[in-house]
Amino acid sequence: MSTKRTVTPGGKGKKRAKNDTPANLNRDLNKLRGLAASTLVEMDAEKINVSDLALLNLGRAAKEMTDDEVKDEIETIMVQAAKGILTGNGLEYGVALRAASNQLYIPELDRLVLKDAVSSRPFSNVSSVKKVAISTRVLSLIHEVVSKNIHITKRDLFYTDVKLFTKQSESDAIIEDVATMIGCTRNSLNVVASEKGVVVGRMSFRDDGDLIDCTKMGVGGKVIPGLIDRVSDIKGDAEFVLLVEKDAVFMRLSEDRFYNDYPCIIITAKGQPDIATRLFLKRIRTILKIPILGLMDSDPHGLKILSVYMHGSKNMSYDSEHLTTADIKWLGVRPSDLERYNIPVECRLDMTESDLKTGRELLNEDFVKKNPKWVEELELMNKTKQKAEIQALSSFGFQYLSKTYLPQKLRAGDWI
Amino acid sequence: MSTKRTVTPGGKGKKRAKNDTPANLNRDLNKLRGLAASTLVEMDAEKINVSDLALLNLGRAAKEMTDDEVKDEIETIMVQAAKGILTGNGLEYGVALRAASNQLYIPELDRLVLKDAVSSRPFSNVSSVKKVAISTRVLSLIHEVVSKNIHITKRDLFYTDVKLFTKQSESDAIIEDVATMIGCTRNSLNVVASEKGVVVGRMSFRDDGDLIDCTKMGVGGKVIPGLIDRVSDIKGDAEFVLLVEKDAVFMRLSEDRFYNDYPCIIITAKGQPDIATRLFLKRIRTILKIPILGLMDSDPHGLKILSVYMHGSKNMSYDSEHLTTADIKWLGVRPSDLERYNIPVECRLDMTESDLKTGRELLNEDFVKKNPKWVEELELMNKTKQKAEIQALSSFGFQYLSKTYLPQKLRAGDWI
Incomplete structure (x- = not known):
């Protein structure tokens, strides 16, 4: 993709200079930049304060x-x-x-x-x-x-x-x-709580005073500190955050240094998000003002995880302002992707009774109902009774995710 | 403790220049340095190759x-x-x-x-x-x-x-x-496998070419990369490794920047060790040639975890040479510490039936039997039927572990 490469000492020379944005990258990120602009507008609109809603008897x-x-x-x-x-x-x-x-x-x-x-x-x-x-x-x-x-x-x-x-x-x-x-x-x-989250990509921050450059954290990435109030000075030229459900997918993208091809920050909480990761994500969005794209398994559990990032868990509702990042876009893997990308039948799994129940329950949640495209996807999932993990994409090759699927999704602006 | 301090940007000025070893630190580390010298001798003695044991019909x-x-x-x-x-x-x-x-x-x-x-x-x-x-x-x-x-x-x-x-x-x-x-x-x-381990302290290494200085990884620490063959250039002035069972204890020591007071590397795999953490530990020992001290809960499970680091799991025995680090010392929290440090009775827990069974089984393991002091500790545990977590030390104050317990242990050379 790129003609100009800088070689990391000991690395495989996959790095690209940060400001090198070739024409095809500009084309690939066109839709995303539109999303970034609209995100800013949404963020302004969102500045309704809880105290403005006094009539609702809020605490x-x-x-x-x-x-x-x-x-x-x-x-x-x-x-x-x-x-x-x-x-x-x-x-x-x-x-x-x-x-x-x-x-x-x-x-x-x-x-x-x-x-x-x-x-x-x-x-x-x-x-x-x-x-x-x-x-x-x-x-x-x-x-x-x-x-x-x-x-x-x-x-x-x-x-x-x-x-x-x-x-x-x-x-x-x-x-x-x-x-x-x-x-x-x-x-x-x-x-x-104990630390779960990991981050790599085009950002830097200070952890208890130490400067952490997340483009130089190898393939392992940097732990998102449980002591989030020791985090300061968030900076970076990333144009979006890729929020990944699982560790294995994070590792794949980190090893491929995906953030050098597409200027992004890659974050995972390895399953259910912990408080530190949610606070960290919220901070990034507030400070860097960039869109967040969710990459989850195509099952009710994946959507539940996404919803915790977006709307919080009921147990912590008193603290939802600092923990939730409402406007995350659902990039994939979506139920409609299974047909669109021809995921082989043997890589799909039958939904269990408990999956189907969760699927039906999600359709009654306010945050799903207000987004017709989410309803459509969930109804498709409940109808086909099939789920798939992100790893199902491996059936087309181990690097299909980073080299084909994500670039196609970004170029098409295929998020909802 | 120290008169000369360097201030980290944004930090709390707790850092000490690396080569500043005041008289009392020299005194505190006296026993440890003796251990380090004997470790080197042991490492030489250990150079028996599996192939030298040809009579045993080894694979x-x-x-x-x-x-x-x-x-x-x-x-x-x-x-x-x-x-x-x-x-x-x-x-x-x-x-x-x-x-x-x-x-x-x-x-x-x-x-x-x-x-x-x-x-x-x-x-x-x-x-x-x-x-x-x-x-x-x-x-x-x-x-x-x-x-x-x-x-x-x-x-x-x-x-x-x-x-x-x-x-x-x-x-x-x-x-x-x-x-x-x-x-x-x-x-x-x-x-x-997915990544579990975290490291901070007086060492640096390269992760896929990126230089990682583990004294500058904030309180969160650096993820131990799952892709361990991308790790190179392990260096550092640490005099020992503190191998910690749990994340919460790691966080306490990391926040107190314990490694600035006592030149060490702090590692945890957050419970059962994964392969990457075990390989990483083995590499550190082979390259830096420093003693490893284990800080575990005082229960059979803690000892089991220590034994996996030391002698491997049965499932991976074909690969034990690269995964195991035999001469880890058991620093604490040991059953005899409960009385010696007056851990309050209410911070001790009764061992369950399954704990007692594991405790008895451990007494039959070869690696326990060959160390009479371990046998003594295990027999004491089985007799008192009491266990305690490292956190039980919090009953004396949250910083008791880093400010009192560990310094005392190190000074006394109280490991077995």
């Missing part, structure tokens, strides 16, 4: 807070709690309800948000006494963590007081409650 | 091969197969038996190796016809992969001919067979 949206802000909020909560005790009302906390009944899908925002129902948890009530005790201990531990500017895992937190927490599920549940009490994102509490 | 050891060598070997196999057909003997392959009956633990090597039993698989036999057909197809696909210098996953391979392979387990099993037929490591076939 306060979770805010990204610094360690000091979280510390201040915890101190405020404890002063109020102490006042309650001193005035004879006893110790109690007000916690936002996170049940489905208190969640709402907002079409304007295209994501789930929390409504304003708050339950009061008094220490003097048998049903809430333990939760209040645990909340107090968790607040004190989080205070310690943010004061020291360190990060911990849920497991670390649990182990600081096994006697009180008894089971990890008890301390885990309270962490989410504490986030809503403080009004911050869970990430702001410095309680992090 | 040929798997060799690391280049893409071209694998290609040549496949062509030789196919020429022989064609000759067999032309001489009227029909198509057949000779495949090394990988059953437990054909495996042997060699104390001198301290690992499992394959004996020399080979079974012949004729195409003309109903019981082996399908295996021969699959082997032929896999040989042809591997030939394509090594000719193109690319890497694929087991899943990719399966999908190139679903009709023939039917189930992925069928093509997976044949991949191992093909490796023994060629006489190469599985890694040489360019069939790779």
Whole structure:
């Protein structure tokens, strides 16, 4: 494709200088650039704030807070709690309800948000006494963590007081409650999950101060840090993000240095996305303002994963603003691709009963219903009762994905 | 600890210049340096070659091969197969038996190796016809992969001919067979597993030509590439490797930049080690010649994980030479640590029936029996019927591990 090549030391000379965009690349990316322009318009339109929707009785949206802000909020909560005790009302906390009944899908925002129902948890009530005790201990531990500017895992937190927490599920549940009490994102509490995501491609960022150039991360890529608030300085000349469901597909594209042929960032969370990967993706979109194309298996599970990136999981709806990236396009592998690309019958799999059930359920989801093309694809999947993995494309050769399928898709602007 | 500090851009100024080794660091690392010296002696002693043990009827050891060598070997196999057909003997392959009956633990090597039993698989036999057909197809696909210098996953391979392979387990099993037929490591076939391992610390290497400085990989660390033969140029001033069982503990040490206080490399495979992490560890030990200290949960599962790094899994015994690193020291958390460090009773867990069974089984393993201190620890564990995770140390504060426990252990030389 290219005439001008720079050779990486020890590499296979597959690299192309970043600003070398030959005529055929311009042609291939024509549709994508149109999408990028419309994405910007959508992003402007999206600036409806949750607070503008006051009539809907929404709860306060979770805010990204610094360690000091979280510390201040915890101190405020404890002063109020102490006042309650001193005035004879006893110790109690007000916690936002996170049940489905208190969640709402907002079409304007295209994501789930929390409504304003708050339950009061008094220490003097048998049903809430333990939760209040645990909340107090968790607040004190989080205070310690943010004061020291360190990060911990849920497991670390649990182990600081096994006697009180008894089971990890008890301390885990309270962490989410504490986030809503403080009004911050869970990430702001410095309680992090383990790392799953990986990134390569045309971007750089700083991880705890260290400059990471994602075009120079070999084939293995760079871990997306679980400590996402240590990430800064996101830059790059990528024109789109390729969001990949699976590790194996990421490896294929990374080894082929696909991002040198098509200026992109390749990200995978290796299946169900973790919080760090979702936050990282959202940051990239907000800062670089480039479209995101999803490459998933053609099955209900693939679409579910895509929907978690786009609209969030119900459990974390109080924090959906920072976790969701609504306008991801579904590039493939789509049910209609199976015929269009002549995927051999033996590489397709029959959908199980549980797949079919999930498929029918997805058709009732608001975010599917508002996109007629998605409905069409899902109906086709439910009708043919066939699914296929991205790897089904390997039946045409191992590099068919990077050398044929993706270039064709990009050139045709074939996303929905 | 240190008076001279260099500040990382955007970081918290925790870094210390690499060659700054104050008196107390020299004191802390005194025992470790003794261990490093004895490790070198052991490595020399270990240079017994499998071929020197000819009397034991061992099979040929798997060799690391280049893409071209694998290609040549496949062509030789196919020429022989064609000759067999032309001489009227029909198509057949000779495949090394990988059953437990054909495996042997060699104390001198301290690992499992394959004996020399080979079974012949004729195409003309109903019981082996399908295996021969699959082997032929896999040989042809591997030939394509090594000719193109690319890497694929087991899943990719399966999908190139679903009709023939039917189930992925069928093509997976044949991949191992093909490796023994060629006489190469599985890694040489360019069939790779997904990436699990992460590394930070005082080393650098090249990943597909890109220079990776593991002291500048932020808190997230660098993915250990699944394509390990793209790794080259391993260098560094680390004095030991800290091999960590879990991601959460890795994160804690990485955020505290433990490797700046104690010159080390921190590696985790996030649980059960994958092949890439084991190959990477073996390379580091062979090249940097530094001791490896294991930090695992105090339970039979933790010890099992350590044993896979050290002695290999039975399934991959034909390839044990490149996958195992025999002389890892068990630093902690050991059963005797629970009393010595006063781990609170509520942070200890009762061993389950299955834990106790595994604990008893471990006592019968050759690699345990030859180390009386390991036997002692295991007997203590089985007697107290208590286990604990590394995180149990959090009960003394979140940074107890990096600021107190590990420094004490290193100073005392408390490994076995």
